[in-house]
Amino acid sequence: MLYIRKLMKEQNEHIFDSAVMLESMAESVLITDTELNQPGPYIIYVNAAFEKMTGWNRIEIIGKSPRILQGPNTDHTIFNDMKDTLEAGRVWSGKTLNYRKDGSEFHMQWSIVPVKDDHGKIIQYLAVQKDVTQFVLTEKRLYESMEAEKRRLIEIEKTNNKLSKLIAKQNKTLDLFKKYVPEPIVNKILKQKDEEIRQGEMLEAALLFCDIRSFTPIAEQLAPNQVVHMLNVYYSMMSEVIKKHNGEINQFVGDEIFVSFGAPLPIPQPEVCAVKCALGMINKLDEISKELNSIIKGSLKVGIGIHYGPIVAGNLGSVDRLSYSITGDAVNTAKRIESLSRKLPNAILISQPIYDKTSDIVSTNPWDEVAIKGKNEKIKIYQVMGISNPEL
Numbered sequence: 001m002l003y004i005r006k007l008m009k010e011q012n013e014h015i016f017d018s019a020v021m022l023e024s025m026a027e028s029v030l031i032t033d034t035e036l037n038q039p040g041p042y043i044i045y046v047n048a049a050f051e052k053m054t055g056w057n058r059i060e061i062i063g064k065s066p067r068i069l070q071g072p073n074t075d076h077t078i079f080n081d082m083k084d085t086l087e088a089g090r091v092w093s094g095k096t097l098n099y100r101k102d103g104s105e106f107h108m109q110w111s112i113v114p115v116k117d118d119h120g121k122i123i124q125y126l127a128v129q130k131d132v133t134q135f136v137l138t139e140k141r142l143y144e145s146m147e148a149e150k151r152r153l154i155e156i157e158k159t160n161n162k163l164s165k166l167i168a169k170q171n172k173t174l175d176l177f178k179k180y181v182p183e184p185i186v187n188k189i190l191k192q193k194d195e196e197i198r199q200g201e202m203l204e205a206a207l208l209f210c211d212i213r214s215f216t217p218i219a220e221q222l223a224p225n226q227v228v229h230m231l232n233v234y235y236s237m238m239s240e241v242i243k244k245h246n247g248e249i250n251q252f253v254g255d256e257i258f259v260s261f262g263a264p265l266p267i268p269q270p271e272v273c274a275v276k277c278a279l280g281m282i283n284k285l286d287e288i289s290k291e292l293n294s295i296i297k298g299s300l301k302v303g304i305g306i307h308y309g310p311i312v313a314g315n316l317g318s319v320d321r322l323s324y325s326i327t328g329d330a331v332n333t334a335k336r337i338e339s340l341s342r343k344l345p346n347a348i349l350i351s352q353p354i355y356d357k358t359s360d361i362v363s364t365n366p367w368d369e370v371a372i373k374g375k376n377e378k379i380k381i382y383q384v385m386g387i388s389n390p391e392l
Contacts, residue, residue, distance in 0.1 A: 028053045028129035031115075032066065034122055036083045039065055041125065053108075053131050055101035066127070069108070071099035082112070086125060089114050095132065107136040205262035205326070206274035206308045206354065207334035208247070210238070210281060212255040213301040213345055226295045231255065234300070237288050238281055245277035250326055260326055263313050271308050271357035275384060278304045278348045279362075285346065301345040305338025308353040329375075336372045337381060348384040355382045363388040 022029050028050040032041035042065060046058045054061075054069060061068070070076070078094045085092040095109040110129035114122045212218075212234070219227045235252055242249055242259055246267045251258040259277070262270035281304065289299040309330030333351065341347035355364060363385045369378035 022047045025049060030066065030127050032125045036086060041065060069098040073097045086112060086114055089122060106131055107133045201313055202310060203263045203313050204310050205260045206270040206306060207331055208259040208274050208278060208304060208306045209335050209338035210257045210302050210304045211338060213303055215255040218296060222295060230292055230295060233291050234288055237284055241280040241284050242277055245273045245280060247277050263311060263326055271354050274306050275350065275354065275358045275362055278306060279387060282346050303338055303341030304348045305334050305341060306354050307334035307337055307351040332374055333372060340370065350382050350384055352380040361387060
């Protein structure tokens with residue numbers, strides 16, 4: 001210690017006077033000479049904090065280079081600008097992994113200050129050092145935690161993207177399914193247990209059949225793609241009317257539309273809804289014909305038959321393929337009534353049960369009782385001429 005003080009006194013009286021202060025500092029301090037080229041610089045002083053931090057006794061370390069603290073994992077690139085910075089008289093700072101005397105690693109951050117004499121000449125370098133291992137490890141753990149969280153969020157996002165694509169695909173499938181099966185039926189099936197899906201039920205509903213008159217001669221004059229286009233336009237515009245009056249399309253068969261009112265779900269006044277729907281479909285024909293005037297001449301004509309009665313509704317088929325169907329005598333009767341209108345363009349024919357529920361809102365032309373194929377007794381038929389009380 002006397003030698004160090006003597007050397008410090010010879011080189012700089014100010015540092016000698018500060019030796020006691022340096023000894024009492026909590027931070028590690030070392031002082032070197034000005035030989036920055038390897039193997040220098042050489043240590044001429046370390047304080048007690050340096051000994052505690054590095055494990056090196058000052059007697060062992062004095063005369064050695066601070067490079068002795070470096071090891072295999074020391075980042076030497078941080079020293080690239082050190083020599084030029086210090087020789088220019090500026091403060092240099094750095095942080096890297098260093099090694100204690102026992103070979104254990106620790107992270108050290110330090111600043112090196114050029115010490116000048118009264119003439120401005122650099123005579124020593126004073127380094128103040130700090131063990132920042134805990135800070136670096138905490139920072140590393142925080143970084144790793146953030147990276148792990150980032151990876152977790154990325155995985156969640158990937159999973160969400162997969163789920164979103166799956167949900168979008170399922171929704172697309174469901175939307176497509178609803179184009180083939182009435183939406184109330186789809187919603188009902190989704191709520192049913194597997195064993196309930198193939199069970200039928202007895203309902204009462206108003207049933208409407210609508211056919212295009214002279215469809216075959218019209219189709220024979222068109223190309224296949226024109227026939228498809230015509231039917232798609234016809235079905236689309238008629239569907240708007242049907243939906244407006246709470247009808248459910250059960251089938252498109254060729255040029256025929258089969259609609260139920262009150263099945264699969266009950267609705268108020270199904271008979272009234274059916275008749276108003278039929279009148280709306282007739283009124284829609286002019287608009288449909290204008291839309292198709294580039295491929296067909298004149299206006300489309302239809303025939304409509306409506307009946308009300310009991311039906312059997314349910315999912316029919318095998319375990320591999322099901323179809324929601326409405327069957328029963330009332331269905332056959334409605335179809336037979338529609339067939340009676342073939343020679344009456346845009347005629348709406350209704351049965352007695354429909355007339356009984358709608359006579360106060362429609363004007364009709366009664367027919368004589370007619371025989372219906374498949375039925376033993378004749379039935380009363382009415383031709384709807386229009387709405388008699390639009391306010392109802």
